Amino acid sequence: MFRDEESYYHGMQRIERRDLFGTRRDKTLFPIELSLGVTGNTQGIAYVCSAQDVTDERAALAFTELYERALACSQNAVFIVDANREQMPLVYVNDAVLAVYERPLHLLLGNSVSSILGTLLEDEKVESILTQMRNEEHVDVTVNHTLANGAQKVLEFSISPVRGDSGRLTHYIGLILDVTARVQAERNVADRSAQLNAVFSLSTDGLVMFDEQDKLVFMNPSLEKMLGYEWGSRENMSLEQFKRELLDMCDEAQLPIGNNQVTFDGAWEGNLQLQRPQHRVVHVCSQIGRAHV
DSSP states (O other), rough: OOOOOOGGTTTOOEEEEEEEEOOOTTTOEEEEEEEEEEEEEEEEEEEEEEEEEOHHHHHHHHHHHHHHHHHHHSEEEEEETTTTSOOOOOEEEHHHHHHOOOOOOGTTTTTTTHHHHHTTTOOHHHHHHHHHTTTTEEEEEEEEETTTTOOOEEEEEEEEEEOOTTTTTEEEEEEEEHHHHHHHHHHHHHHHHHHHHHHHHHHHSEEEOOTTTTTTEEOOOOHHHHHHHOTTTTTTTTHHHHHHHHHHHHGGSSSSOOGOOOOSSSSSEEEEEEESSSEEEEEEEEEETTTEE
């Protein structure tokens, strides 16, 4: 192992380190770090051997590596900011951050968080975020971002303080979530709801809807006029109350009886003769708690 013996007599040392496994009394294996050193003088050569149990160190290292791999593989953009330095530079970014900014790693790491945010946000928003961070507060902000290819993205920034065991602020961890699909879906639902509300409001047929708790969620103007209700006067009406008021307006002698009795608890269809607010015959259809008159 040591061939140049003359070098030992001139005070030079060479150390060999090996990672091995030891065996405990219960026959389980554990990692050890074995170090072999040699020194010499005119009196001779001396060898020093030490063995160290590195179970905890290896477990911590394995966990850290796993954590870093998990962050690197995450589809969400993750970055870490050093809160102890004045410019609060980025000290970690995963691959998803590189995709958001369309920049290589060396153009992001070490840059201040303000310069990074400034590429996506107006100066006023950046200053507001920095103020919150200086106050050690959590930050949430939504950004409309245009990629180099012209694609539009909606991004949510979430920046949270990270504290050490003493409670002292050490870092900020940031998440950038691409919520474009969610925002577009919400817009589609809102547009669809607006269209349906317009159709129902303009319909000459009366329409009323209740939710799963049998609370009124919609009554169109045609039904309010038909039943003599004032606009918006039945906001807290329950399904049972609506049924009771509707039947009170009917000619009791003409009400369905037996298995064909009026119910809005499920599918029902039939004619009712209203006496109030004016005499008329209405055809009623109900489907699972929703009634269409």
